[in-house]
Amino acid sequence: MAVTKVQMPKLSEAMESGKIIKWLKKEGDPIQSGDILAEVETDKADVEMEAFGNGILRKILVAAGEKAAVGTLIGVIADANDDIAGVVGQATPAPPPAAAAPAASSEESRRPAAVPPHPRREDHAERSPSPSRGPEAPARPVAPAPMAGRPQPAPAPVVGAGGDGGGRVKASPLARKIAAQSGVDLKLVQGSGPGGRIVRRDVEAVGSAPAATPSAAAPQRAAPQPGVEFEDVALTSMRAAIAKRMPLSKAPVPHFYVTSEIAMDAAWELREQLNGLEGQSKISVNDLVVRACALALLQHPGINASFQGESIRVFHRVHMGIAVALEEGLITPVLRDAHAKSLAQIAGESRDLAERARQRKLRTQELSGATFSISNLGMFDVADFSAIINPPEGAILAVGSVRKVPVVTESGLGVGRRMAVTLSCDHRVMDGAMGARFLQDVKRLLEEPLRLLV
Amino acid sequence: MATHAFDVVVVGTGPGGYVAAIRASQLGLSVGVVEDDRPGGVCLNWGCIPTKALLRNAEVVQLFERAETFGITVQGLQVDYAAAVKRSRGVADRMAKGVEFLFKKNKITLFPGTGALKSRTTVEVNGASGTDTLEARRAVVLATGSEPKSLPGVTIDEKRVISSNGAVRNEAKPKSIVIIGAGAVGVEFADVYRAYGVEVTILEALDRVVPIEDQEISAQLARNLSRRGIQIKTGVKVSAVTPGGAGVVVETDGGKLEAEQVLMAVGRAARIKGVGIEALGIAMDRGFVKASPTMETSVKGVYAIGDVAGPPLLAHKAMAEGVVAAEAIAGKQPRPVDYGNVPSCTYCRPQVASIGLTEAKAREGGREVSVGKFPFTANGKAVALAETDGFVKVVADKKTGEILGAHIIGPEATEVIHEFAVGRTLEATLEELMHTIHAHPTLSEAALEATLAALGHAIHI
Numbered sequence: 001m002a003v004t005k006v007q008m009p010k011l012s013e014a015m016e017s018g019k020i021i022k023w024l025k026k027e028g029d030p031i032q033s034g035d036i037l038a039e040v041e042t043d044k045a046d047v048e049m050e051a052f053g054n055g056i057l058r059k060i061l062v063a064a065g066e067k068a069a070v071g072t073l074i075g076v077i078a079d080a081n082d083d084i085a086g087v088v089g090q091a092t093p094a095p096p097p098a099a100a101a102p103a104a105s106s107e108e109s110r111r112p113a114a115v116p117p118h119p120r121r122e123d124h125a126e127r128s129p130s131p132s133r134g135p136e137a138p139a140r141p142v143a144p145a146p147m148a149g150r151p152q153p154a155p156a157p158v159v160g161a162g163g164d165g166g167g168r169v170k171a172s173p174l175a176r177k178i179a180a181q182s183g184v185d186l187k188l189v190q191g192s193g194p195g196g197r198i199v200r201r202d203v204e205a206v207g208s209a210p211a212a213t214p215s216a217a218a219p220q221r222a223a224p225q226p227g228v229e230f231e232d233v234a235l236t237s238m239r240a241a242i243a244k245r246m247p248l249s250k251a252p253v254p255h256f257y258v259t260s261e262i263a264m265d266a267a268w269e270l271r272e273q274l275n276g277l278e279g280q281s282k283i284s285v286n287d288l289v290v291r292a293c294a295l296a297l298l299q300h301p302g303i304n305a306s307f308q309g310e311s312i313r314v315f316h317r318v319h320m321g322i323a324v325a326l327e328e329g330l331i332t333p334v335l336r337d338a339h340a341k342s343l344a345q346i347a348g349e350s351r352d353l354a355e356r357a358r359q360r361k362l363r364t365q366e367l368s369g370a371t372f373s374i375s376n377l378g379m380f381d382v383a384d385f386s387a388i389i390n391p392p393e394g395a396i397l398a399v400g401s402v403r404k405v406p407v408v409t410e411s412g413l414g415v416g417r418r419m420a421v422t423l424s425c426d427h428r429v430m431d432g433a434m435g436a437r438f439l440q441d442v443k444r445l446l447e448e449p450l451r452l453l454v
Numbered sequence: 455m456a457t458h459a460f461d462v463v464v465v466g467t468g469p470g471g472y473v474a475a476i477r478a479s480q481l482g483l484s485v486g487v488v489e490d491d492r493p494g495g496v497c498l499n500w501g502c503i504p505t506k507a508l509l510r511n512a513e514v515v516q517l518f519e520r521a522e523t524f525g526i527t528v529q530g531l532q533v534d535y536a537a538a539v540k541r542s543r544g545v546a547d548r549m550a551k552g553v554e555f556l557f558k559k560n561k562i563t564l565f566p567g568t569g570a571l572k573s574r575t576t577v578e579v580n581g582a583s584g585t586d587t588l589e590a591r592r593a594v595v596l597a598t599g600s601e602p603k604s605l606p607g608v609t610i611d612e613k614r615v616i617s618s619n620g621a622v623r624n625e626a627k628p629k630s631i632v633i634i635g636a637g638a639v640g641v642e643f644a645d646v647y648r649a650y651g652v653e654v655t656i657l658e659a660l661d662r663v664v665p666i667e668d669q670e671i672s673a674q675l676a677r678n679l680s681r682r683g684i685q686i687k688t689g690v691k692v693s694a695v696t697p698g699g700a701g702v703v704v705e706t707d708g709g710k711l712e713a714e715q716v717l718m719a720v721g722r723a724a725r726i727k728g729v730g731i732e733a734l735g736i737a738m739d740r741g742f743v744k745a746s747p748t749m750e751t752s753v754k755g756v757y758a759i760g761d762v763a764g765p766p767l768l769a770h771k772a773m774a775e776g777v778v779a780a781e782a783i784a785g786k787q788p789r790p791v792d793y794g795n796v797p798s799c800t801y802c803r804p805q806v807a808s809i810g811l812t813e814a815k816a817r818e819g820g821r822e823v824s825v826g827k828f829p830f831t832a833n834g835k836a837v838a839l840a841e842t843d844g845f846v847k848v849v850a851d852k853k854t855g856e857i858l859g860a861h862i863i864g865p866e867a868t869e870v871i872h873e874f875a876v877g878r879t880l881e882a883t884l885e886e887l888m889h890t891i892h893a894h895p896t897l898s899e900a901a902l903e904a905t906l907a908a909l910g911h912a913i914h915i
Binding site for chain 1: 855
């Protein structure tokens with residue numbers, strides 16, 4: 001008798017809508033919980049959508065190629081003889097109410113529009129005539145939802161079952177359970193309860209952001225026509241996400257910048273040697289930088305830290321965000337526990353992450369939880385640049401090209417390989433000297449690169 | 455005729471109005487209040503408080519009647535209903551004086567008379583000593599409350615056909631009474647009258663007594679009331695109430711009934727007449743003033759709280775709204791009232807208290823629900839008190855352990871309910887309640903056991 005609503009799942013914390021790339025099941029197909037129903041394109045990746053109920057796919061409400069806001073009913077799974085007219089009838093094409101609308105309608109706004117990454121499962125039952133007044137009858141005001149797309153800084157990773165590890169996330173028991181069951185990372189949820197406590201509505205609000213981003217279609221380059229001075233190119237969903245998130249970093253986070261020049265001769269040589277070894281996977285300059293930063297961050301936990309309003313959260317582990325440039329924007333997959341990984345592991349995993357980023361095949365959990373990020377434009381022959389911090393991280397390292405430059409040696413003038421790095425720092429978390437000392441260590445590790453191997 | 459200016463003018467001093475006034479004063483605002491009766495409104499004067507005094511009398515009478523249970527022999531027991539009403543009036547007077555004292559303490563100026571909005575910022579007060587004009591610099595709060603409703607074509611004369619207003623005042627009790635409506639008001643007066651020997655018949659249009667409560671609660675209460683000789687007829691439609699017979703004849707689709715009096719307990723309607731709501735064009739919703747989550751009406755600067763602002767018509771909901779309105783007016787950002795978490799209490803014996811969803815409502819959504827029940831017969835304290843009727847029932851979400859609802863019928867149910875209210879406010883789940891050590895022996899242990907039962911492992915049953 002169970003009727004399962006299939007809703008557009010929330011697959012990343014910034015996701016507001018998704019496009020059905022294709023349905024892998026068609027109307028009338030028998031469905032088992034866990035079956036892959038469809039492929040969904042989000043702003044970050046293409047993701048497979050699982051079924052959370054048994055029965056028959058009775059109805060597809062959003063066709064392949066169409067877009068739907070998170071939480072929108074996109075299909076119905078039910079037994080052959082179930083009446084699904086009521087469920088289908090409820091489906092409104094309008095997106096769920098804006099997260100900030102304080103007086104959204106009663107029932108829907110209280111429930112999870114969708115609990116990511118699982119679509120909401122709800123059995124449909126005939127409503128009996130309700131008594132004259134139920135305690136839950138009137139429309140209830142809904143407290144303002146937290147800002148969408150403003151993730152909470154990530155605390156130390158979870159240790160053990162149900163625990164919250166070193167960095168405590170303040171959350172109600174119910175919020176914890178719902179988050180655990182629906183795959184929401186509490187570290188990414190902004191709490192709206194007393195003292196920033198995460199309560200149920202915050203976890204649920206993660207799935208009720210409005211659909212504001214226009215079509216994800218890649219911009220079509222029309223040949224310039226004479227007399228036409230400009231053209232308006234629709235934002236891709238990734239571009240829209242970047243446009244929305246970056247001002248949330250640049251404006252509220254007081255950035256300052258520390259630049260250092262690193263002699264890369266020894267590192268270059270080491271890399272050549274390593275890459276010359278048989279069976280050794282290729283190691284890039286960036287892998288060396290990742291390894292150096294991960295090791296240095298362990299020594300400088302003040303940089304591996306996040307501003308929390310009333311406190312600074314210092315992370316004991318390094319989750320390294322590695323910016324990957326794509327045609328339509330950029331994406332920052334996260335290399336987890338980078339501090340505990342060898343150079344070879346870093347090289348292998350980074351390549352895998354970058355490749356899958358380009359194919360947009362990253363999993364949700366690979367896109368969140370970084371404690372520090374690296375953005376490398378070296379391959380574009382960039383001398384030096386500065387990056388915008390990706391909140392809630394406290395710092396990001398911008399890495400330029402390794403260039404051959406004239407250097408003064410003991411014997412006179414010579415040629416050396418130099419690389420400029422610029423650390424963007426959140427001044428609320430750290431000061432210039434802290435940033436400088438961290439860079440000193442990064443520099444030392446790269447200039448004496450054997451340290452990267454131990 | 456004089457004009458007075460205040461930051462806030464509150465019309466009505468029931469539990470919504472007086473709380474709003476005090477909270478506004480605490481936040482540094484000057485406050486004038488208007489009241490056409492005694493401060494405290496229906497709650498303190500004619501509702502919650504005096505009826506609780508009458509119910510206590512009924513309880514004492516019942517204890518004397520079963521004194522044998524405790525090995526106590528009572529001879530020549532005399533009960534005086536007029537004395538019970540007098541005591542109840544004394545209790546109400548004392549509480550109303552308490553509100554007057556609180557007004558003085560908080561430097562709130564009371565204007566006796568009828569208040570009417572003349573503009574968004576002006577309230578005219580017509581009192582015994584003339585007319586006053588109150589200017590509100592920041593906001594007007596409408597807290598005019600509600601009044602008993604009747605059935606179409608039936609006039610409440612407070613003699614033969616009475617409302618709770620008459621019932622709480624009349625020192626003479628009828629020989630027999632038909633109570634129309636088996637909600638909280640109906641069953642509470644049924645309890646009082648029956649304790650004092652009145653022949654009581656309750657008529658309810660819906661299929662059970664206290665129809666907003668969980669079905670099992672209704673069933674248990676119906677058993678208890680019937681056992682005490684109260685006639686209950688549910689699913690009955692009243693077509694006419696006319697004078698005749700022993701006093702009044704009540705015609706229903708199930709036949710005629712006669713009684714000395716009829717008590718109308720079919721609900722309450724917002725008091726909006728003469729308040730100036732239409733003239734200002736304040737939006738209404740199903741007979742009540744429409745208010746935002748911060749209790750502001752459709753007219754900027756005019757707030758509405760309590761019964762006039764819609765269901766549930768409960769004093770504690772009004773108080774909560776009063777606080778929200780006062781804080782919003784003072785420029786704070788109050789947390790809106792959570793209407794899904796308002797306890798509902800009925801003070802008949804056994805008492806009934808509930809919060810959240812009934813089992814049926816919880817299942818309507820189609821979610822998987824776990825239910826735990828624990829009877830007071832298995833609770834040591836209840837047995838010692840010889841008050842073993844009733845049970846605690848917990849309705850939880852099977853997946854998360856969220857406490858969807860709690861339903862209690864039994865001794866001090868209206869006190870025991872609050873652990874569920876606090877639990878729900880904190881978003882505790884069954885597990886947190888389970889890990890909360892409950893003192894032994896207490897009635898509240900039944901709440902713990904019901905929680906354990908919902909988790910599948912009650913100890914004491």
